[in-house]
Amino acid sequence: MTTATADKETLGFQAEVKQLLHLMIHSLYSNREIFLRELISNASDACDKLRFEALHNAALLEGGGDFRIRVDYDKEARTITVADNGIGMNRDEVIANLGTIAKSGTREFFARLTGDQQKDAHLIGQFGVGFYSSFIVADKVTVKTRRAGEKPDQGVEWSSDGGGEFTVAMIERPEHGTEITLHLREGQDDLLSAWKLKSIIRKYSDHIVQPILMRKEEWKDGKEVKLDEWETVNQASALWAKPKNEIAEDDYKAFYKHVAHDYDDPLAWVHAKVEGKQEYTLLLYLPAHAPFDLWDRHARHGVKLYVRRVFIMDDAEQLMPLYLRFVRGVVDSADLPLNVSREILQESKDIETIRKGCTAKVLGLLADMAENDKEKYAKFWNEFGRVLKEGVGEDFANQEKIAKLLRFASTHADTADETVSLADYVGRMKEGQEKIYYVTAESFNAAKNSPHLEIFRKKGIEVLLLSDRVDEWVVSHLTEFEGKPLVSVAKGGLDLGKLEDEAEKKEHEKEAGEFKELTEKIAKSLGERVKEVRVTHRLTDSPACLVADEHDVSGNLARILKAAGQKAPVSKPILEINPKHPAVLRLKNEEAKFDDWAAVLFDQALLAEGGQLDDPATFVKRINDLMLSMSLGGK
Ligand code: ADP
Numbered sequence: 057m058t059t060a061t062a063d064k065e066t067l068g069f070q071a072e073v074k075q076l077l078h079l080m081i082h083s084l085y086s087n088r089e090i091f092l093r094e095l096i097s098n099a100s101d102a103c104d105k106l107r108f109e110a111l112h113n114a115a116l117l118e119g120g121g122d123f124r125i126r127v128d129y130d131k132e133a134r135t136i137t138v139a140d141n142g143i144g145m146n147r148d149e150v151i152a153n154l155g156t157i158a159k160s161g162t163r164e165f166f167a168r169l170t171g172d173q174q175k176d177a178h179l180i181g182q183f184g185v186g187f188y189s190s191f192i193v194a195d196k197v198t199v200k201t202r203r204a205g206e207k208p209d210q211g212v213e214w215s216s217d218g219g220g221e222f223t224v225a226m227i228e229r230p231e232h233g234t235e236i237t238l239h240l241r242e243g244q245d246d247l248l249s250a251w252k253l254k255s256i257i258r259k260y261s262d263h264i265v266q267p268i269l270m271r272k273e274e275w276k277d278g279k280e281v282k283l284d285e286w287e288t289v290n291q292a293s294a295l296w297a298k299p300k301n302e303i304a305e306d307d308y309k310a311f312y313k314h315v316a317h318d319y320d321d322p323l324a325w326v327h328a329k330v331e332g333k334q335e336y337t338l339l340l341y342l343p344a345h346a347p348f349d350l351w352d353r354h355a356r357h358g359v360k361l362y363v364r365r366v367f368i369m370d371d372a373e374q375l376m377p378l379y380l381r382f383v384r385g386v387v388d389s390a391d392l393p394l395n396v397s398r399e400i401l402q403e404s405k406d407i408e409t410i411r412k413g414c415t416a417k418v419l420g421l422l423a424d425m426a427e428n429d430k431e432k433y434a435k436f437w438n439e440f441g442r443v444l445k446e447g448v449g450e451d452f453a454n455q456e457k458i459a460k461l462l463r464f465a466s467t468h469a470d471t472a473d474e475t476v477s478l479a480d481y482v483g484r485m486k487e488g489q490e491k492i493y494y495v496t497a498e499s500f501n502a503a504k505n506s507p508h509l510e511i512f513r514k515k516g517i518e519v520l521l522l523s524d525r526v527d528e529w530v531v532s533h534l535t536e537f538e539g540k541p542l543v544s545v546a547k548g549g550l551d552l553g554k555l556e557d558e559a560e561k562k563e564h565e566k567e568a569g570e571f572k573e574l575t576e577k578i579a580k581s582l583g584e585r586v587k588e589v590r591v592t593h594r595l596t597d598s599p600a601c602l603v604a605d606e607h608d609v610s611g612n613l614a615r616i617l618k619a620a621g622q623k624a625p626v627s628k629p630i631l632e633i634n635p636k637h638p639a640v641l642r643l644k645n646e647e648a649k650f651d652d653w654a655a656v657l658f659d660q661a662l663l664a665e666g667g668q669l670d671d672p673a674t675f676v677k678r679i680n681d682l683m684l685s686m687s688l689g690g691k
């Protein structure tokens with residue numbers, strides 16, 4: 057029994073919590089059932105935490121150790137109670153955990169709300185704000201708790217009606233763990249039924265590892281009477297430990313929703329028992345949608361680690377490489393010691409073995425999907441492709457496998473969504489083509505319309521269009537595929553090899569000679585802005601373009617680094633001019649305005665590849681002069 061003492065304190069909720077509570081109460085009632093899932097999930101976490109802490113300090117169990125979650129209801133009082141014998145909370149923890157939202161990402165949570173109840177309800181689990189969902193069905197919530205290991209007089213009672221405030225008071229509480237009582241709102245009485253509660257538990261919480269207990273009932277004199285006996289209403293077993301043939305597709309899906317805090321079905325999964333140097337079981341899932349914090353490399357990622365079915369930790373980042381951070385699921389080791397800590401994991405060779413195994417399984421799952429279910433793979437690629445690309449530079453051992461999984465936009469496809477694999481590309485290379493050509497740019501359109509592609513278009517040679525930031529990283533690490541080098545069309549001299557005939561090569565030499573004087577004159581005029589000026593046969597329509605020297609940083613990468621606030625190595629571009637273009641030909645006879653025209657040639661080449669002008673105003677002035685001189689009839 058508990059009695060309140062005199063130290064009752066009234067505190068205000070953090071502003072975000074108030075906002076959240078308002079949302080829970082006013083717009084999520086059509087998904088009210090989730091409150092039970094969230095409370096049971098918290099109770100289960102609390103049991104896991106105590107079991108883990110007790111590995112180092114058995115006294116915390118206070119003689120117990122059989123974890124369980126009890127769900128009960130009282131028709132007269134109109135309450136539902138969820139009680140666990142987990143870790144419990146002390147006063148400070150109660151105030152921090154049930155008065156604020158500690159997690160980052162709260163702002164994203166609010167930003168992502170759509171007003172669609174179904175969709176918004178999905179977000180609650182993902183964003184770790186589950187406790188507050190109690191107020192969907194309750195107009196008053198009371199929490200009685202005591203942290204395991206504290207004295208019985210260190211119990212805490214928290215209470216709130218979901219308005220702006222809550223109270224906390226110290227209480228006597230002989231048992232550790234937490235008991236949450238919901239005083240139901242008007243109109244929620246249908247929840248006060250064993251049948252109803254059981255069906256909600258089975259629907260959302262069947263896979264919870266601890267037994268969820270409810271009181272047995274009996275009919276006596278035409279009335280339901282609750283007995284003092286408790287029965288387990290969920291399966292209460294570790295799904296991954298069962299043989300595959302005993303697990304239904306729906307079980308896998310339900311378990312995913314639990315581990316990933318996702319409401320949608322997973323895209324795919326792999327479940328395997330691995331034997332060898334290390335023995336472990338893995339059940340790993342690919343989500344169907346990217347989480348909100350996918351781009352935050354420090355966000356939670358990785359999978360849950362168990363040792364012989366005992367929960368050890370969430371987000372064990374050592375179990376998955378960073379480029380597979382979207383994978384969710386569990387790994388259960390048969391060999392690791394129960395008292396492993398994050399620090400030990402960091403240095404453990406055994407964990408490295410497990411990570412390699414898990415990585416191989418996920419890459420295998422992806423390869424299989426890419427081969428046998430192209431549509432599904434396209435979905436995956438759309439959500440997570442950009443993250444997977446990081447692997448090219450991160451995981452050299454698997455680079456070849458990852459390269460096969462890459463997809464790119466291409467000049468041979470019509471839209472950015474239509475993608476080709478490197479194998480597709482190589483499979484349709486032109487007779488005599490020895491290289492894989494690509495262009496990098498800031499956007500799909502910039503890549504697609506890049507002047508560097510003109511000669512490739514004319515000759516019908518495919519070029520990959522790379523416009524993700526990470527692509528520069530990909531091509532700096534992936535230098536060849538199946539023995540074919542990857543070559544930027546905007547870097548170095550253009551050597552089309554056998555794709556050009558002798559006559560064309562002769563002509564280029566001739567032009568280089570004829571334009572020697574002009575290129576030297578332009579180079580002198582532009583001075584420090586260019587490394588070199590030369591004649592090109594890259595261009596068919598444009599008068600000029602910029603290229604980077606073979607080993608210099610590309611213009612696109614230099615801009616990305618600059619935008620990210622990083623120092624880019626300063627390398628001057630090479631200006632290439634099109635000897636057939638009338639504007640270039642005209643420059644041969646220009647005297648008075650030569651410097652202006654040379655500058656315009658350079659500036660427009662820079663603009664065409666997505667660069668920024670140092671001095672836009674002067675560029676505009678020169679263009680206006682040019683237009684004026686044209687309207688006056690030239691010269
Ligand atoms: P999340 O579970 O994602 O952290 P919740 O809003 O569901 O978010 O819970 C907030 C916090 O309150 C939990 O992280 C936990 O620290 C604490 N908490 C909630 N329920 C319990 C419980 N039954 N036992 C111990 N701590 C709890």
Ligand code: MG
Pocket residue numbers: 094097098184185186187
């Ligand atoms: Mg929770």
